[in-house]
Amino acid sequence: MKVVVQVKLLPEAEEAAALRSTLRTVNDLACWVSRVAFARGVPREYELRKHTYAHLKAEGLGAQAAQHVIKKVRDAYTTLHANLRAGHLGKPRSRRRVKAESKPIAFRPEAAQPYDDRCLSWQYDQQTVSIWTTVGRIKNVRFACSGDALKTLRDYRKGEADLIERDGVFYLIATCDVPEAEAYEPDGFIGVDLGIVNIATTSTGYQAAGRGLGRYRKRQLALRAKLQKKRTKSAKRRLKVRSRRETRHVKNTNHIIAKTILTEAQRTSAGISLEELKGIRQRVRLRKPQRVTFHSWAFAQLGDFIVYKAKRAGVPLVSVDPAYTSQTCAECGHVDKRNRVDQGLFICRRCGVVAHADRNASRNIAARGAAVWNAGRESRVPATP
Template structure:
C-alpha cells in the first residue's frame, strides 16, 4: 500500500537559495518543453519528448536524471489534460473553456514541485538529514523535521520518488513509502458508518462524531471567505489563499481523527467497516444554493480514503455499499418510504412504528448491507484516492 510522508526541510540561507534556483530552472525547462510539445505534430509522450529535448535540457544545466524527470512531468501533465478532456470536465467540444485549454500549452509555476529519485536525493534517516542534487551542486547534510511516526515510516518503508515542494516560503519533502498491509481478520460483524453534514460520521454502534462545533467552524469559514471575496483586493486574495490552505489542513486533521477512532473501534471489537459509496453524489443530488455550499464544504471522499487506508494497515475489512435509500429504509422491518424521514434528525417508520435517530438508523442499514456484501463474497468498491494519504 502506497503512502506518503511529508517532512519539513531546515536549510540554511545558501541551501535555501540553491533549492529555489533548482525549482526555478526545472520549471523554466518544463515550460519551454511544454511549448515545444504543444506546437509539435507528434503526441507528447515521454519517448517523443525525450527525443525532442533531452540534449537541450542538459545544455540548460540539468543533469541526466533531473532532465528525465522534467520530461516525465511534462508528459504526465499532457496525459492528465487529455484524460480531463475525455471526461468532459472542461466542457463540451467547442466550448470556450475547452478551446482555451486545448489551444494553450500547459504552464508550470516557477516554484512547482519537482520529483527526485534515489540518484538525486538520498536519505540519512537516523541522522535526520538528506543529500540532494541542485543546479549549484549537491547539497549534503540538510536537516529535516518530522514526527516520530513519520521518521519510523521513512526508516522502515520508504521506497520510490521524493517530491521537493515549496510552500509558504518553506521547503518540504514528500516521500513515497510502500507500507505493508496487515492480514485481514475474519469479522464477526460490520460497523456501518453514515456520513453526513450535521454529523460528519455516525456509526451503528452509537458513536456520533463531529457535529455542532465543527459545523460552527465551517459556517464561520464561509462567512470569512464571503467578506474577503467582496473586497477584491490583492491583500484579500492573498488571505483567501492562506485561509484555503488552513481550511484544508483543518479538514484533513479532523478526518484523520474521525477515521482513526472508527478503525480503532472496529479493530477492538473484531468487526469490519461498511461505508456508503458516495462517488458522484455532488452530480446526483439536487439542492438549493445554500445547501450546495454546505455539501461541497467537506471532503467526504478524503474521509473515506483515510478510513480505508487506516483499516488496511490494521487488517480491518472495508466494504463500500450502495447508498440508495439508506436514509429512508427502516433498519428494523426494512420498509422504505420517503415519509419515514419527517425531518433531518428523526426517523419514524410508517410500517412498524420504530422511532430512532435518522443517522443511527441509516448506519444500521449500511452495516447490514456490508455484512450481506461480505457474505456474498463481492469485492468492495473502493474509490482510488487522487493523491496519497499523508501522515
C-alpha cells in the same frame, strides 16, 4: 499499499536560495518543453527527448534532472488527455475545454520536481538529506517529521520523492510501499453513515456532529470576504497567511473521526461497512443556499482515510450501495419515503419504531455490509453429485 509521507526541510539561508533557484529553473525549462511538445503535437516521451534533451543539458541540468523534466511534462499531457476523454473539462467546444486544449500546459515556479535515488539520498539516523541543485549537490540538509513518519520512511520508502515549495517552506513528499495487514474474520460489522449535519454516525452509537465544523467554515468564509473587500497589502498578506488553514482543519477533523471509528472496530473485532457515495455531486440537485455547504463536504477524504487506516490495521472493510438506507426501517425492513420525517427523525409507517434517522441508516448499512461479506465468502462452485 501506497502511503505518502511528507517531511519538512530545514535548510540554511544559502541552501534555501539554491533550492528555490533550482525549482524556478526546472519549472521554467518545463514550460519550454511543454511549448515544444504542444507545437509538435505532444509526441511520445522518447521522441520529445530527442527535441529537448540537448537544450536542457546546455542550460545546466544534470542528466537525471533533464529526464525528469521531460517525463513531468509528458505525464502532465497524459493527465490532461485523460481528463478530456472523461469529460472532466466540459463538453466539446465548451469554453473551459477549448481553453485547456488551445494552449500549452504551464508550470508554476514552485511546482513539484521529482527526485530519484541518484539525485536524492536519505540519512535517516542524522535526519538529513543530500540533494541535487543547479549549483551543485547540497549535503546534510536537515529535515523534520514525526517518529512514525521516520519509521515508515526507513522501512518502506520506495521510488521517487517530490520537492515542493509552499509559502516559502520546502517539503519532500516521498512514496512508501507499506504492506497491508492480514484481515481477521469479523464478528459483525459497524455501519458508517456519512452526512453534513452529522459528519459520521455509526451503528454502535458514535456520532461526529458537524455543527462545529459548519460554524468554522462560515466564520472563515465571512473573514475571507471581509479581507478581500479591503484590497490592501496587509489584507492580501493576511489572506496568504490564512490560505489552506480551513483545509488543514477539515483534514485533521477527518483523521480524528476515522481513527475513532477504526479503534472501535478493532476493540470489538468487527468490520467496517462504508457507503459508496461516488458521483453524488452529479446526482443531487440543491437550492443555491445549500450548494456551498454541499460542495465543501469532504466525504471522499473521510472515506479514503477510513479505507487506508483499515488496510494498515487489518480491519475488514466493505463498500455498500447507500440507496434507500435512510428510508428503510432497520427493525422490520419496511421502505417508505415518508418514514424519514425530517433530517433527524425516523418513524416507521409499518411497525411504528422511532429512531434517529442517521442511526437507523447506519444500522441498515451495517446489515448490508454483513450480507456483502457473507456473499463474497460463500463458495460458488456447484456441489459434487
